[in-house]
Amino acid sequence: MIWSDLLRQAAQTLTAAGIEGAPRDARRLAAHVLGIDASRITLIAQDPVAPGLAQLYTQIIDQRARRVPVSHLTGTRQFYGRTFEVTPDVLDPRPETEILIQAALARPWQRLLDLGTGSGCILLTLLAERGPTAFGIGTDLSRAALAVAMRNAAALRLGDHVQFHAGSWLDALPASTAAFDLIVSNPPYITLDEYAVLDPGVGLYEPRLALTDEGDGLAAYRQITSKAPAHLVQGGWLIVEIGPTQGPAVADMFTRIGFETITVTPDFDGRDRVVAGQKPRSALL
Numbered sequence: 001m002i003w004s005d006l007l008r009q010a011a012q013t014l015t016a017a018g019i020e021g022a023p024r025d026a027r028r029l030a031a032h033v034l035g036i037d038a039s040r041i042t043l044i045a046q047d048p049v050a051p052g053l054a055q056l057y058t059q060i061i062d063q064r065a066r067r068v069p070v071s072h073l074t075g076t077r078q079f080y081g082r083t084f085e086v087t088p089d090v091l092d093p094r095p096e097t098e099i100l101i102q103a104a105l106a107r108p109w110q111r112l113l114d115l116g117t118g119s120g121c122i123l124l125t126l127l128a129e130r131g132p133t134a135f136g137i138g139t140d141l142s143r144a145a146l147a148v149a150m151r152n153a154a155a156l157r158l159g160d161h162v163q164f165h166a167g168s169w170l171d172a173l174p175a176s177t178a179a180f181d182l183i184v185s186n187p188p189y190i191t192l193d194e195y196a197v198l199d200p201g202v203g204l205y206e207p208r209l210a211l212t213d214e215g216d217g218l219a220a221y222r223q224i225t226s227k228a229p230a231h232l233v234q235g236g237w238l239i240v241e242i243g244p245t246q247g248p249a250v251a252d253m254f255t256r257i258g259f260e261t262i263t264v265t266p267d268f269d270g271r272d273r274v275v276a277g278q279k280p281r282s283a284l285l
Contacts, residue, residue, distance in 0.1 A: 003030065004045040006054060010061045017065035025070055026061065032074045033057045067201040080125045084152050089144035090119040091210045096267045097186055100241045100274050101125055103265055107237045107276075109181035112136035115169050115224060116187050118210060120149030120162075126184070127161050137163045137180075139172035142209060169220070170227040179233045186241040187220030188213050217243055218250070225253040235281040239274060247272030 007026050014022035031038040033056055049057075060073050071077040071086045078084075079093035080101055086092055104112075104126055110133060114123035117138030127134050140146050146164045153162050165172040169185075188211050195203065195212040202211070213219035221240065228238050238259065242250050247264040254262045259277035267273035 001049050001054065002046050003041075003049055006030075006049050006057065007041070007045070010057070013061055013065055017067075019064065019067075025064055028070055029060050029064060029073060030057060033060065067199070067204060069201055069205055072205060077119075077121075079121045080129075082125065082128065082156065084119050084121050084124075085148055085155070086119055087144075087148055088205055089142060089207060090148050091186075091206055093119060093121040096273055097122065097241055099265055099267050100184060100186065100239060101129070103239050103274050103276050104182060104184055104237075105129055107182060107239075109237065110134050111178065111180045111182070113170075113173075113180045113183045113231065114138045115183065115185035116140055116210065116220070117149050117164070118142075118145050118186075120152045120164075122184055122186060123149070123162065124152055124156055124158055127158050128156060132161070135161050137165065137173070137177070139165050139167055139169065141166070141168055141172075142207065145207070145210075169223050170231055173231070177231070179231055180236060181233055182237045182239065183224075183228050183232060184239045185220070185224055187224065189217045189220070189241075189243040189246060191215070191217040217246065221246075221250050221253055225257050229257055229259075229279055232279045234279060236279045237276060238279070239276040242272060242275055244271035244273070247275060250275045251277075 007030055010026035011023040014025055019025060027041045028038050031041055033053055063073060069092055071092050072088060075085060076083050077086045077093050080098055084093060112126055117123050117140050120138055123136050123138045127136050138149055143166050146166055149164055153159050190212040192212060192214050251262050251264055254277035260280055262277040264272050265274040
């Protein structure tokens with residue numbers, strides 16, 4: 001058997017299992033098995049498949065057919081042009097989160113706090129983009145997630161520019177921590193009802209703690225907005241990712257804590273995705 005035949009069979013298996021983008025996933029997983037870039041798959045299409053590789057590839061395709069995320073099968077995910085380690089302990093970085101990255105990079109800051117950092121993809125991307133003078137802290141309730149974030153920081157050679165603390169949101173910070181120019185977060189915003197009908201590839205394989213607050217999807221925003229002002233410098237920014245129906249509710253929370261210049265930014269599909277607001281430059285808060 002040659003690779004083109006095996007790829008065709010794999011795509012058919014994934015299509016029959018209801019996997020969207022089946023040919024793409026078949027190529028990505030073949031590239032992973034072969035240890036090559038996915039762009040080179042066409043170059044080996046007519047090559048014979050070694051029996052051991054055929055067996056390994058078939059096993060991986062069977063796992064993907066059971067909705068195991070591609071990132072969990074390869075151990076990595078691309079985000080904003082960089083490769084991040086991912087495991088079942090962290091959320092899979094998604095393209096929509098790049099909207100938050102762009103919003104953050106449009107503001108002036110040097111000290112950054114990422115609440116619920118997970119894989120560290122937001123925190124580490126922002127530090128890498130801002131440059132060597134930037135410094136950031138990531139907090140997460142999950143120590144397993146923080147271990148992934150630490151490995152990603154080391155892989156990106158950002159270890160000297162970042163710290164991680166275990167705990168709940170802002171309560172995880174040491175008492176002596178200085179104020180930040182920017183606080184960001186992509187907290188759990190899926191409601192309990194929405195969680196019950198999630199795609200199996202998400203609900204079965206990504207951490208529940210990072211997906212839902214077991215309620216109305218707004219609990220994390222209430223906690224963050226109640227405490228963020230005390231940890232921001234005057235004129236500092238709070239930027240959060242939201243679910244597509246939560247723009248008005250989260251923007252109202254920003255208004256009630258006295259923030260200014262509040263914006264709700266849509267994602268690629270025109271759905272509300274990011275809320276940003278600025279702590280007033282005067283010392284009223």
